[in-house]
Amino acid sequence: MTTDSLSIENSKPNALRPTSRQTYAGFIVVTLSLLTAYFISRTHPEVAAIWVLANLFGLTLQRARFCFASAFRDLFLFGSGHNMKGIIIGMGIATIGFSAIMHWIIPNPGAGFLPSEAHILPVGLSVVVGGVLFGVGMVIAGGCVSGSLYRMAEGYVASWVAIIGVIIGLGALTLTWNWWWAFSISNEPKVWLPSIWNLGYTGAIVLTLLGLVAIYLLVTFMEYKNGLFMPHINKKIIPAMNFDDRVRSMLDPVFKRGWPTAIGGVVLGIIGIVMYTIHMPLGVTGELMRASQLGLGLMGVDVPVLDGLSTLGGCTGRSGEPGLLGHTFAITVGLLPGALIGALFAGEFKIRLPKQNRRYVQSITGGVMMGYASGLAVGCTIGAFFSAVPSLSLSGWVFGLAMAAGAFTGTQVIKRIG
Amino acid sequence: MADEQVPVLDVRGEICPYPMMKTNEMLDGDQKGIQILDVLTDHPPALSTVPPQAMKRGYEVEIDELGAGEWRMRLSKI
Numbered sequence: 001m002t003t004d005s006l007s008i009e010n011s012k013p014n015a016l017r018p019t020s021r022q023t024y025a026g027f028i029v030v031t032l033s034l035l036t037a038y039f040i041s042r043t044h045p046e047v048a049a050i051w052v053l054a055n056l057f058g059l060t061l062q063r064a065r066f067c068f069a070s071a072f073r074d075l076f077l078f079g080s081g082h083n084m085k086g087i088i089i090g091m092g093i094a095t096i097g098f099s100a101i102m103h104w105i106i107p108n109p110g111a112g113f114l115p116s117e118a119h120i121l122p123v124g125l126s127v128v129v130g131g132v133l134f135g136v137g138m139v140i141a142g143g144c145v146s147g148s149l150y151r152m153a154e155g156y157v158a159s160w161v162a163i164i165g166v167i168i169g170l171g172a173l174t175l176t177w178n179w180w181w182a183f184s185i186s187n188e189p190k191v192w193l194p195s196i197w198n199l200g201y202t203g204a205i206v207l208t209l210l211g212l213v214a215i216y217l218l219v220t221f222m223e224y225k226n227g228l229f230m231p232h233i234n235k236k237i238i239p240a241m242n243f244d245d246r247v248r249s250m251l252d253p254v255f256k257r258g259w260p261t262a263i264g265g266v267v268l269g270i271i272g273i274v275m276y277t278i279h280m281p282l283g284v285t286g287e288l289m290r291a292s293q294l295g296l297g298l299m300g301v302d303v304p305v306l307d308g309l310s311t312l313g314g315c316t317g318r319s320g321e322p323g324l325l326g327h328t329f330a331i332t333v334g335l336l337p338g339a340l341i342g343a344l345f346a347g348e349f350k351i352r353l354p355k356q357n358r359r360y361v362q363s364i365t366g367g368v369m370m371g372y373a374s375g376l377a378v379g380c381t382i383g384a385f386f387s388a389v390p391s392l393s394l395s396g397w398v399f400g401l402a403m404a405a406g407a408f409t410g411t412q413v414i415k416r417i418g
Numbered sequence: 419m420a421d422e423q424v425p426v427l428d429v430r431g432e433i434c435p436y437p438m439m440k441t442n443e444m445l446d447g448d449q450k451g452i453q454i455l456d457v458l459t460d461h462p463p464a465l466s467t468v469p470p471q472a473m474k475r476g477y478e479v480e481i482d483e484l485g486a487g488e489w490r491m492r493l494s495k496i
Contacts (some may be wrong), residue, residue: 022486065463070434077435078442078471142433151433155487158433227474258466348462352485355431414435 036194038071040325049278050330057271057282057331058338061150063254063346064264068381069138072407078216081219086261087386088216094281094390095208101276101391102194103201109194117280119388121314121378121395124188130377130384131284131399137407138381140413141165141366142359145211145380146284149332150339153350158363163288165367170285170292171369173375174303180376181307191394204392210395216317216339255345255350272387279327279389282313283315283383284335285374286328315383316373341357358417425452430460430488435462437464438471445493458475458484465489 033055035114041048060066064086071083100116114120121127134340138144141162143151148166151159192206241249253259259267293303343349343405354360374380379388385403388396427444429437431460437459445452455477457468470493477493484490 020486065466067434067444067463070463070467073435074467078438078467080470081465082466143434156433258462347483348464348487349461352460352487353431354433359432 018275020347022344022347022349025349029337029344031342033334033341036337037264040330041410042284044325046278047327047330050327051276052333053278054331054334055341056340057212057268057275057341058150058153058335058340060259060264060267060271060338061335062154062339062342064259064261064267066261066264066268067147068144068385069142069407072135072235072404073139073411075219075222075404076400076411080100081223082371083261084219086263087208088212088265090265090267090269091386091389092209092212093266094272094386095205095212095392097269097273098276098281098390099201099205099392101273102274109192109200109204110198112195114190114195115391117276117313118192118391118393119281119283119314119379119383119396120190120216120391120393121312121384121388121397121399122185122188123191123398125184125378126188127384127395127398128402130373130375131402132373132406132409133401134373134377134380135403135408136410136413137366137369137373138403139366139407139410141363141370145288145370145374148336149284153336153339155342155349157352158354158359161360161363162370163365165364165369166371166374167288167292167295168392169365169371169373170289170375171296171371173372174200174289174293174296174306175301175395177306177309177375180332181309185312186308192334193394201392202233208389208392254271255342258345258346260292264407268386269390272390275331279371281383281387282331283328283379284332285380285383286315286327287332288371289315289375290326290328309378312378314378314388315380362414362417423455424456424492426456426458427488428458429464430458433461434463436468437461438467438468441468442475445472445477450471451495452493455493457493458488459491460488462487462489467472467490 037048037051040051066086067083068087071087074080075084098118102118105115106113141148143159143162148159148162152163186305193199193207194201199207275282296303339347370380374384377384381403384399385396389400427441429440432440437457441457444455459465461494465481472493476496479496480492482490482492
């Protein structure tokens with residue numbers, strides 16, 4: 001049912017072509033990234049572990065071409081759901097693992113405490129406005145925050161522009177956060193499913209998994225209604241080869257062909273679980289928020305003390321951590337070499353410049369919207385959605401639904417832009 | 419290869435959803451019916467999004483790698 005395996009079917013397998021310069025460059029980046037991990041580990045062992053895991057995170061995003069923007073957008077635009085299905089599978093896996101970890105931290109969910117570091121975020125106007133704005137922004141920019149980050153490493157110049165936009169947007173949010181806090185966020189409850197209606201862990205897990213299955217079926221129904229063609233996977237006939245060629249052709253499905261998004265979802269779910277056992281679930285906007293505050297400082301703007309943000313946890317809540325070698329740094333910056341390694345081994349690295357200037361306008365506009373929105377919702381598609389639903393947090397579902405509404409609006413916009 | 423007569427849709431530099439939007443527009447917009455079309459792209463995700471849309475419209479798809487990060491998808495009417 002996957003379309004990914006079709007992609008390279010008519011090109012030669014890796015084994016039959018000479019080792020390219022990109023492959024050699026890939027080995028150099030692997031070496032440099034591991035050296036970086038080694039030097040970090042001498043002073044910050046935990047950060048080094050997160051760095052290596054972030055490399056894997058970036059590699060997985062790149063190899064599975066994991067794209068939250070397309071997951072939401074293509075459902076409305078083409079009735080295509082293979083990206084969304086991968087995300088749902090990943091969240092299902094992470095739900096099981098996160099629950100085990102949270103149960104270990106808080107054995108009795110009714111006692112009034114929330115598991116530390118889980119992405120249980122406020123539910124209210126902030127997450128609805130943030131979700132809709134984020135959904136519109138990611139469709140206009142052509143990628144969400146994590147998508148733009150790994151595409152930066154693949155050589156997409158427009159994604160660099162989008163991330164600059166995200167940083168600007170987070171700066172704007174920083175300057176208006178205290179208004180939002182007083183106006184709404186300070187009164188918004190954090191709803192943790194195991195602690196309400198006597199659900200407990202079992203009820204919350206069952207409810208979450210049923211919800212995911214229901215959405216999976218809905219996505220399948222939308223595909224069916226659109227008559228989407230599921231191409232057959234043609235088995236490739238590989239000529240007789242020597243041992244070296246055979247070993248290299250075994251590496252083809254991992255390093256050359258794109259991974260099916262379902263596999264990507266499973267791997268991302270597992271990475272999220274391991275990340276949580278080290279410290280906290282996946283999230284990428286915290287470091288960008290730090291960058292935006294650094295930028296404001298350099299421009300001579302007084303960065304206000306952000307009311308209540310540190311009590312919220314999640315992504316941006318950690319942006320106040322001192323020092324360069326923080327955990328948010330390791331996750332966000334560490335995914336870049338991982339994605340670069342994936343692109344180089346696949347021979348897919350290329351500096352890509354949009355031909356039309358309006359694409360740059362789209363990237364910066366969409367980026368600013370995503371930046372502001374991810375600050376408001378205390379996370380992006382990764383932190384406030386992919387890590388929040390498995391935290392058994394209601395906020396993840398609300399953010400997801402709001403993003404869907406935003407993405408639908410976004411598709412109407414890009415249809416007119418052309 | 420005598421490719422001179424094969425019409426080309428060059429969507430290099432474009433990211434999702436434009437490669438498939440433009441391919442679909444071209445396939446749907448031509449009243450005479452396009453028999454064959456080469457789509458050039460440098461956006462890997464397009465390799466898994468354009469083919470299902472083309473197949474839905476009755477085309478078969480052949481993908482060739484042109485060089486680092488560039489591909490040609492040849493759509494031919496079945």
